[in-house]
Structure formats: structure tokens, C-alpha cells
Amino acid sequence: xxxxxxxxxxxxxxxxxxxxxxxxxxxxxxxxxxxxxxxxxxxxxxxxxxxxxxxxxxxxxxxxxxxxxxxxxxxxxxxxxxxxxxxxxxxxxxxxxxxxxxxxxxxxxxxxxxxxxxxxxxxxxxxxxxxxxxxxxxxxxxxxxxxxxxxxxxxxxxxxxxxxxxxxxxxxxxxxxxxxxxxxxxxxxxxxxxxxxxxxxxxxxxxxxxxxxxxxxxxxxxxxxxxxxxxxxxxxxxxxxxxxxxxxxxxxxxxxxxxxxxxxxxxxxxxxxxxxxxxxxxxxxxxxxxxxxxxxxxxxxxxxxxxxxxxxxxxxxxxxxxxxxxxxxxxxxxxxxx
Amino acid sequence: xxxxxxxxxxxxxxxxxxxxxxxxxxxxxxxxxxxxxxxxxxxxxxxxxxxxxxxxxxxxxxxxxxxxxxxxxxxxxxxxxxxxxxxxxxxxxxxxxxxxxxxxxxxxxxxxxxxxxxxxxxxxxxxxxxxxxxxxxxxxxxxxxxxxxxxxxxxxxxxxxxxxxxxxxxxxxxxxxxxxxxxxxxxxxxxxxxxxxxxxxxxxxxxxxxxxxxxxxxxxxxxxxxxxxxxxxxxxxxxxxxxxxxxxxxxxxxxxxxxxxxxxxxxxxxxxxxxxxxxxxxxxxxxxxxxxxxxxxxxxxxxxxxxxxxxxxxxxxxxxxxxxxxxxxxxxxxxxxxxxxxxxxxxxxxxxxxxxxxxxxxxxxxxxxxxxxxxxxxxxxxxxxxxxxxxxxx
Numbered sequence: 248x249x250x251x252x253x254x255x256x257x258x259x260x261x262x263x264x265x266x267x268x269x270x271x272x273x274x275x276x277x278x279x280x281x282x283x284x285x286x287x288x289x290x291x292x293x294x295x296x297x298x299x300x301x302x303x304x305x306x307x308x309x310x311x312x313x314x315x316x317x318x319x320x321x322x323x324x325x326x327x328x329x330x331x332x333x334x335x336x337x338x339x340x341x342x343x344x345x346x347x348x349x350x351x352x353x354x355x356x357x358x359x360x361x362x363x364x365x366x367x368x369x370x371x372x373x374x375x376x377x378x379x380x381x382x383x384x385x386x387x388x389x390x391x392x393x394x395x396x397x398x399x400x401x402x403x404x405x406x407x408x409x410x411x412x413x414x415x416x417x418x419x420x421x422x423x424x425x426x427x428x429x430x431x432x433x434x435x436x437x438x439x440x441x442x443x444x445x446x447x448x449x450x451x452x453x454x455x456x457x458x459x460x461x462x463x464x465x466x467x468x469x470x471x472x473x474x475x476x477x478x479x480x481x482x483x484x485x486x487x488x489x490x491x492x493x494x495x496x497x498x499x500x501x502x503x504x505x506x507x508x509x510x511x512x513x514x515x516x517x518x519x520x521x522x523x524x525x526x527x528x529x530x531x532x533x534x535x536x537x538x539x540x541x542x543x544x545x546x547x548x549x550x551x552x553x554x555x556x557x558x559x560x561x562x563x564x565x566x567x568x569x570x571x572x573x574x575x576x577x578x579x580x581x582x583x584x585x
Numbered sequence: 586x587x588x589x590x591x592x593x594x595x596x597x598x599x600x601x602x603x604x605x606x607x608x609x610x611x612x613x614x615x616x617x618x619x620x621x622x623x624x625x626x627x628x629x630x631x632x633x634x635x636x637x638x639x640x641x642x643x644x645x646x647x648x649x650x651x652x653x654x655x656x657x658x659x660x661x662x663x664x665x666x667x668x669x670x671x672x673x674x675x676x677x678x679x680x681x682x683x684x685x686x687x688x689x690x691x692x693x694x695x696x697x698x699x700x701x702x703x704x705x706x707x708x709x710x711x712x713x714x715x716x717x718x719x720x721x722x723x724x725x726x727x728x729x730x731x732x733x734x735x736x737x738x739x740x741x742x743x744x745x746x747x748x749x750x751x752x753x754x755x756x757x758x759x760x761x762x763x764x765x766x767x768x769x770x771x772x773x774x775x776x777x778x779x780x781x782x783x784x785x786x787x788x789x790x791x792x793x794x795x796x797x798x799x800x801x802x803x804x805x806x807x808x809x810x811x812x813x814x815x816x817x818x819x820x821x822x823x824x825x826x827x828x829x830x831x832x833x834x835x836x837x838x839x840x841x842x843x844x845x846x847x848x849x850x851x852x853x854x855x856x857x858x859x860x861x862x863x864x865x866x867x868x869x870x871x872x873x874x875x876x877x878x879x880x881x882x883x884x885x886x887x888x889x890x891x892x893x894x895x896x897x898x899x900x901x902x903x904x905x906x907x908x909x910x911x912x913x914x915x916x917x918x919x920x921x922x923x924x925x926x927x928x929x930x931x932x933x934x935x936x937x938x939x940x941x942x943x944x945x946x947x948x949x950x951x952x953x954x955x956x957x958x959x960x961x962x963x964x965x966x967x968x969x970x971x972x973x974x975x976x977x978x979x
Contacts, residue, residue: 331940338637338945359943360637380835390834392755393651397932398940402650406661417836418651418661419846420937421926430926433734434754435845437835477636
């Protein structure tokens with residue numbers, strides 16, 4: 248008798264299936280909130296303002312996804328993550344999407360069980376130095392000490408660049424970008440190296456931003472984009488097309504201020520398709536047909552988001568250069584929504 | 586053991602209490618093994634279904650990032666993640682061993698000062714202990730790091746001592762000894778001098794016990810340790826030279842650099858752990874019966890002799906176990922260095938490496954195994970010391 252009971256117990260436990268996922272899209276819709284991984288504070292990309300509200304290009308991306316999936320840009324829960332925590336948080340399912348100025352590389356794409364949904368900011372690595380050391384080019388940095396953030400592609404590019412130029416350097420590696428700029432402020436290092444956009448954001452955090460300059464060299468390609476777990480194609484599609492929708496909206500001249508008017512009166516078939524007046528791209532993605540309308544209405548198109556957070560209307564003032572639309576001299580090229 | 590007190594009626598296999606006890610123990614063990622296996626299996630299933638790479642082959646991959654302090658030769662272009670692991674391990678050991686030495690010295694002095702009959706001294710020790718023991722260690726590490734960085738000048742305005750020692754916010758720069766051929770003889774002579782001193786100490790103690798004659802052991806030992814290597818050094822034609830740090834560009838080149846992160850961490854860990862050691866020392870000394878001290882005093886022994894020959898030998902039995910525990914705590918606390926960027930095991934391996942490789946489970950397991958090994962080694966040491974110090978009946 249005992250033996251049979253025991254066997255039953257073992258049999259039951261063994262029969263419990265391993266934790267299975269219904270799919271992130273269903274999970275998000277059921278919970279009614281999007282769990283979005285952001286940075287611990289990169290000005291322009293994701294940083295909490297003085298009212299504790301998250302602002303930035305990546306934050307706008309989280310909001311766009313929430314608008315498309317849930318129809319409400321405010322239904323986002325932000326998870327501030329350091330560079331070294333981010334992938335584990337995504338792998339373990341703690342967050343639904345990672346929008347944290349993350350560089351797309353082959354190793355990350357292939358070995359981490361993650362997929363990069365695209366590029367929402369083309370960046371490159373640069374150097375921020377104090378004016379007082381009198382350096383005008385990265386080539387003059389032989390023997391310098393650098394403050395770097397741990398677990399970034401930056402660390403690896405720095406080694407490559409100095410090897411290639413036959414120079415030497417010393418690295419002081421910190422956990423967060425806040426600590427990194429702090430080390431620089433206190434004179435622990437001669438220069439900070441990171442993505443140029445981040446350096447521009449960190450520079451305005453200095454007591455006197457004019458005391459530091461960004462060197463002209465860009466030593467790497469840093470395509471930054473949202474990341475999702477591998478093997479969930481429906482969710483991957485939603486993320487990828489949310490990104491394209493914001494860029495497509497800019498290309499078609501649809502912005503948050505004119506979207507209602509466009510929906511009513513536009514005769515452009517492309518705009519009608521984008522806003523869900525015709526076609527059924529939304530349904531195909533497993534969303535409502537007005538998904539892109541909600542994104543533009545509640546968050547805005549790519550240009551609005553860019554200008555407000557990192558571009559001409561922001562304190563950081565970064566030129567759009569590579570991030571201009573493909574037909575305006577940049578490489579932002581949304582795949583056709585049809 | 587209790588089974589023996591129960592009447593064993595031995596009616597069949599099931600009613601025998603001893604058999605039952607064994608049965609339930611086997612059952613419990615089986616359950617533990619089953620659940621461990623179940624969870625491990627579940628984990629590997631999930632990892633595989635998510636397409637995450639597993640295994641330890643990443644250790645042979647090139648790391649490709651710079652490290653601010655390496656005790657073994659490390660090249661950021663060619664060294665592997667295994668090298669990074671070893672670098673981190675050695676850096677943890679370095680700060681732990683140095684921390685243990687400093688914390689023990691400060692702690693012993695403080696503990697004795699705490700019991701001093703000098704009012705000022707005992708109260709100062711009390712204030713020190715109560716202050717530093719009650720501030721979280723992480724805060725102290727951050728505090729000292731900021732103090733170190735704020736107080737030290739930039740490389741061009743370094744504090745200089747004798748044109749060879751420099752102190753600035755890049756660290757403490759010392760001349761580095763360069764060993765040339767023939768330097769082996771100097772090192773051998775130094776080791777021989779140490780061995781000779783050990784024998785001398787034993788001999789003089791034996792003679793003191795037998796005849797009561799004193800021998801100036803301290804002066805003779807110092808002379809031996811200094812003179813023998815110096816003589817050989819000059820006879821062999823000065824084979825050890827020094828490389829001095831030189832200001833080149835905006836940084837110093839050459840020489841030995843002690844980075845400010847190490848200084849700050851060492852400072853914080855020593856000061857913090859010393860308070861606990863001081864309390865252990867005080868407890869140990871107070872545990873020695875008052876009569877022992879009074880008896881020694883009535884024999885006319887000096888205070889110093891009473892402390893070293895009567896009190897401490899008895900107190901050590903009480904002091905050593907908690908102190909070794911503190912050594913272990915210090916080693917584990919060194920992982921807080923991640924807050925200030927000192928490249929120890931947790932920062933380098935379960936921080937940077939984990940992020941570059943992304944294999945959380947393997948890397949965290951390896952890191953945990955290291956600390957577990959430290960802990961087990963230290964507790965083995967503790968058992969050995971306990972057995973050695975136990976009161977021996979004669």
C-alpha cells in the first residue's frame with residue numbers, strides 16, 4: 248500500500264510539465280501591463296526626471312509597445328537595470344522587452360538566447376576628456392586611464408582600438424554609468440569612453456559641461472535596439488513592427504498633432520494602412536487594427552521622440568546624422584507596412 | 586541511541602523501531618535527491634528551450650577587456666576568461682590576506698586598549714569600536730573611496746617622497762624591484778636567515794627553560810635578517826635593481842602601482858573587521874579568571890609579562906574561534922568591492938564576464954564554489970586550531 252502511494256507521489260511530481268509559456272503577447276495582454284527593462288539612468292534614453300517619471304528615447308519605445316498592445320501608453324512598468332543585469336533579467340522572464348541602449352552583436356544574438364528586433368538608434372563609441380589635459384584626438388591618448396562601465400561592448404572596442412593603434416591604456420571598470428562619470432569627475436581617470444550619445448548625456452551631468460570635450464573619433468559601430476527572448480516569434484514581430492511603425496509615421500508625415508486629422512481626411516493609401524483605416528496589419532500581428540494610430544497618438548513618431556529626448560528640443564542636442572530617414576541622408580529605413 | 590531504551594518486540598519487519606528509523610531516513614534522502622534532480626533537470630530543459638549556450642567552454646575564449654590590477658601576466662588582447670577568473674581570485678585573496686593582517690593588528694591593539702586602566706585610552710577605543718562596528722560596511726567602503734579620491738592630487742601634482750615614491754589619485758606608486766641574474770643567491774640567503782632565526786628562537790627558549798639565562802634574541806634576529814642578505818647582495822655584485830615610476834604624458838609609467846580602489850577597500854575592511862576582533866580579544870581576556878592576574882601580580886611580574894605569559898595564552902583559547910570567523914567574514918565582505926570597481930572575483934567574473942558571456946548559471950556556480958572552498962578551508966583550520974589549543978590534561 249505504502250509503496251503504491253509513494254510511486255503515485257513520484258509519478259505525479261514527474262508528470263508536472265516544465266514551466267511552459269503561453270507567449271509573451273498573451274501574457275502582456277492578460278496582465279494589462281508591459282514589463283520594460285530600461286537603464287539605471289542614461290539621460291536621453293531612459294532616466295527618471297525630478298518627478299520620478301521615466302523619460303527618454305527607449306522609454307518612448309516602451310510606451311509605444313504598450314500603446315500598440317494595450318492601447319494605453321501609461322501601462323508600462325519600468326525595470327531599471329545595470330549593463331550586467333540586463334540579459335539575465337530578460338532571459339529569466341523578469342521583463343518582456345529590453346529597451347536599454349543595447350548594442351546588437353553576433354555573440355549576443357547567437358549565444359544568449361535572445362533576438363534583436365531592430366535598431367532604433369545608430370551610435371558609435373567615442374571619448375570624453377577633460378579640456379585641461381589638452382588632448383584633441385584619441386590618437387594622443389596613449390597611456391591614459393579610462394573609466395568604463397562593466398559588461399559593455401565598449402570595454403572590448405577600447406582594447407581593439409588601442410591594440411590596432413599600438414597604444415596602451417589602463418581601465419577602471421565601474422558598475423553603473425553614474426559611478427563611471429563620478430570617477431571621471433573625481434579625477435580617477437583621464438577619459439570616459441562609451442557610446443557617443445551616452446557621453447553627450449553624461450557630459451551635461453558634469454558640474455561644468457564646458458570643462459569636458461567629446462573627441463572627434465568614433466571607434467566603433469554601436470547599433471542600439473530593443474531585445475526580446477528567442478523563440479517567441481509573435482512577440483518578436485510586435486516589437487519589430489512597433490519600431491518600424493514609429494519611423495514609417497515620420498516618413499509619411501504623421502505626428503501626434505495631426506494624426507486624428509490624417510485618419511479622417513487623408514487620401515494617401517499608405518497612411519490609411521498605417522492607421523488601420525484599411526487593411527488588417529494589426530490583426531495579423533495579433534493586435535487591434537488601430538495599433539499604429541495609438542502609438543502615434545499617444546507617443547508620437549520617431550522624429551518627435553528623437554527631438555524631444557536627444558535632439559534639438561533636449562538639453563543633449565545630438566545631431567540626427569545617421570539616424571535621419573533614408574531619404575534624407577540617414578539610414579533609418581522602415582520596412583513597408585502593407 | 587534511544588532505541589535501546591525501548592522494548593524491542595521484534596514483531597516482523599515493520600514494527601521494529603530501528604528498521605522504521607532507517608526506512609524514514611532513506612525516504613528523506615530519496616526525496617532530497619529527487620527534488621534536486623528534478624529542479625536541475627527543469628532548469629536545463631528551460632535553458633535549452635530558450636537557446637542559451639551552456640557548458641564551460643567559454644573559459645577558453647579570449648576575454649578582450651582591460652583590468653586595472655593583475656597579479657599574473659594578463660594581456661587584454663589574448664588572455665582568456667579562465668585567466669580573468671584567476672586574476673579575480675588572486676585579487677580577492679590579496680585584499681583578504683592583507684585585510685586579515687591589518688585587521689588582526691588593529692583589533693589586538695584595540696582590544697587591549699579597551700581594557701586599559703588608562704581612562705582616555707579605553708574610552709577612545711570604545712568610541713572607535715562602537716562607531717565603526719555600527720556603520721554598514723558598504724557605506725564605509727564608499728566613504729573611504731570618496732575620501733581617498735578627494736584627498737589625493739592629480740598625477741602631475743603628486744605627493745613625492747625621495748623622488749621614488751609617488752602618491753596621487755591614480756594610486757600609490759613605488760619603485761619595482763627588478764631581479765637580475767645572481768639575485769637568487771640573495772633570496773636564498775634571506776630564506777636561510779629566516780630558518781636560522783627560527784632555530785635560534787627555539788634554542789634560546791630551551792636554554793631559558795633549562796638554565797634561566799636570557800639571550801638577546803630580538804637584536805640578534807634582526808641583525809641576522811638584515812646583514813646576511815645585504816652581505817650576499819654586495820658580494821654578488823648588486824643583482825637587484827629598482828625600476829622607478831616616471832611621469833610620462835599624463836600618467837606614470839613603470840614601477841609598482843597600488844590602485845586607490847585597493848587602498849580604500851583595504852582601509853574599510855581592516856577598520857571594520859578590527860572592531861569585531863577587538864571585541865573578541867576583550868571577551869577572551871575578560872574570560873581569564875581574575876585570580877590568575879592577581880597571582881601573577883603577587884609574584885612581582887611586570888604588566889607586560891603578565892599580559893604575554895599569563896593572560897594571552899589562556900585568552901587565545903576563547904579568542905581564536907570568533908576571530909577566525911571574522912577572517913571569513915572579511916573575505917566574503919571583500920566582494921562588496923564591486924561598488925567601487927576593485928577588480929576582485931565578483932566584480933570581474935560574476936560581473937563583467939557574466940555580461941560578456943551571458944552564462945549566468947555556470948559563472949555564478951563557479952563563484953559560489955570559490956567562496957565555499959574558502960569557508961570550508963577556514964573552518965577546517967578552525968577545527969585544527971581548536972584541537973591544538975584545547976586544555977591538555979597532564
